Amino acid sequence: MRKPEPSVVSSTGKNNKNNSMSNKLRKGLWSPEEDEKLMRYMLNNGQGCWSDVARNAGLERCGKSCRLRWINYLRPDLKRGAFSPQEEDLIIHFHSLLGNRWSQIAARLPGRTDNEIKNFWNSTIKKRLKVLSSSSSSTASPNASDSSSDQPNNKDFFTAAGGGGGFMNIIPPSMMPIYGDSSMQSTSLINHMFDPFPMVEHGGYYNNGNPCTAQIGSSVGSGADDCGFEENIEAFGNVNIGVEEDIFVPPLESVSTTDQDQNLKTETIFYDNNNYYSNSNNIIKGENMIGVGNYFEDDQDQGLTMGEWDLEDLMKDVSSFPFLDYQS
DNA sequence: AAATCAGTCAACCGCTGACTG
DNA sequence: TCAGTCAGCGGTTGACTGATT
Numbered sequence: 001m002r003k004p005e006p007s008v009v010s011s012t013g014k015n016n017k018n019n020s021m022s023n024k025l026r027k028g029l030w031s032p033e034e035d036e037k038l039m040r041y042m043l044n045n046g047q048g049c050w051s052d053v054a055r056n057a058g059l060e061r062c063g064k065s066c067r068l069r070w071i072n073y074l075r076p077d078l079k080r081g082a083f084s085p086q087e088e089d090l091i092i093h094f095h096s097l098l099g100n101r102w103s104q105i106a107a108r109l110p111g112r113t114d115n116e117i118k119n120f121w122n123s124t125i126k127k128r129l130k131v132l133s134s135s136s137s138s139t140a141s142p143n144a145s146d147s148s149s150d151q152p153n154n155k156d157f158f159t160a161a162g163g164g165g166g167f168m169n170i171i172p173p174s175m176m177p178i179y180g181d182s183s184m185q186s187t188s189l190i191n192h193m194f195d196p197f198p199m200v201e202h203g204g205y206y207n208n209g210n211p212c213t214a215q216i217g218s219s220v221g222s223g224a225d226d227c228g229f230e231e232n233i234e235a236f237g238n239v240n241i242g243v244e245e246d247i248f249v250p251p252l253e254s255v256s257t258t259d260q261d262q263n264l265k266t267e268t269i270f271y272d273n274n275n276y277y278s279n280s281n282n283i284i285k286g287e288n289m290i291g292v293g294n295y296f297e298d299d300q301d302q303g304l305t306m307g308e309w310d311l312e313d314l315m316k317d318v319s320s321f322p323f324l325d326y327q328s
Numbered sequence: 329a330a331a332t333c334a335g336t337c338a339a340c341c342g343c344t345g346a347c348t349g
Numbered sequence: 350t351c352a353g354t355c356a357g358c359g360g361t362t363g364a365c366t367g368a369t370t
Binding site: 051064067114115118 | 354355356357358359360364
């Protein structure tokens with residue numbers, strides 16, 4: 001942990017040493033005292049307007065800074081520690097679908113923040129993919145494995161795949177049921193997979209700050225310890241997300257484009273013990289899986305569209321929901 | 329032991345879109 | 350319709366750290 005370095009700027013965000021003290025806002029690393037203030041305020045009052053949070057919590061920070069600190073570090077439902085291989089696979093997978101939409105990717109990885117995933121991608125995965133792709137067949141399109149564009153590129157992806165090299169070659173084995181199945185060569189399935197923005201309009205479980213759907217128990221360990229919290233968050237269902245536990249992957253829906261696919265309302269991908277399951281194949285529904293597919297509607301006139309969350313329905317089974325306050 | 333380098337990560341910056349008066 | 354405010358997002362920066370020379 002870096003030492004907090006108290007630099008001060010004016011409320012306009014520009015450095016201004018002539019401002020009066022009351023108008024000065026701190027920048028840089030957060031001190032433990034500041035963390036404690038923010039934490040205590042959030043737990044007692046919940047999330048409101050962030051500029052009010054900053055002011056009322058007695059912090060000489062801008063609201064934006066408070067928001068970021070809360071989301072990326074203090075939020076009790078955060079999972080800490082290194083990314084598991086499963087999470088790594090998922091990040092690669094979702095990045096191939098969503099590109100640099102880090103918040104969308106984070107929405108599908110309970111307990112992880114967009115910042116965390118972004119950093120992990122830029123520092124670790126990107127490099128690894130580069131190394132792997134450079135060692136793969138030279139016949140592959142350079143674009144197919146060039147993550148520098150950081151955007152999904154369906155055409156190049158499949159060009160490379162067809163060429164026997166490129167990105168397809170660097171998909172982890174555990175991803176192959178999704179990435180590498182020969183049946184995926186069909187147009188409809190390709191469209192299925194590579195609808196570039198299947199959930200852009202929909203936040204998934206984490207979007208809009210909705211709390212984690214998982215139960216974070218003591219097995220998670222370090223997270224609770226770091227925060228000084230006893231974490232036991234229960235919402236929508238119980239899913240263990242410790243590194244060694246099964247991972248529930250919030251759904252990635254696809255748009256049907258063919259007659260054959262008209263009956264397919266949603267494709268929901270689950271990850272469990274190194275296997276992926278899709279409800280489109282009726283494979284899924286483990287006990288701990290949440291029946292998210294039921295919450296989407298199929299608008300036949302306009303193609304498949306995302307339905308609204310039926311919040312009331314969802315909340316029926318939720319007896320306690322400690323973080324709802326933050327959304328009020 | 330000191331200097332240098334590369335990797336990691338927390339935080340900031342600037343932009344965009346939603347909302348409101 | 351427009352301007353102001355705010356939340357949220359992705360890109361970027363820079364401090365820190367461990368490895369290497």
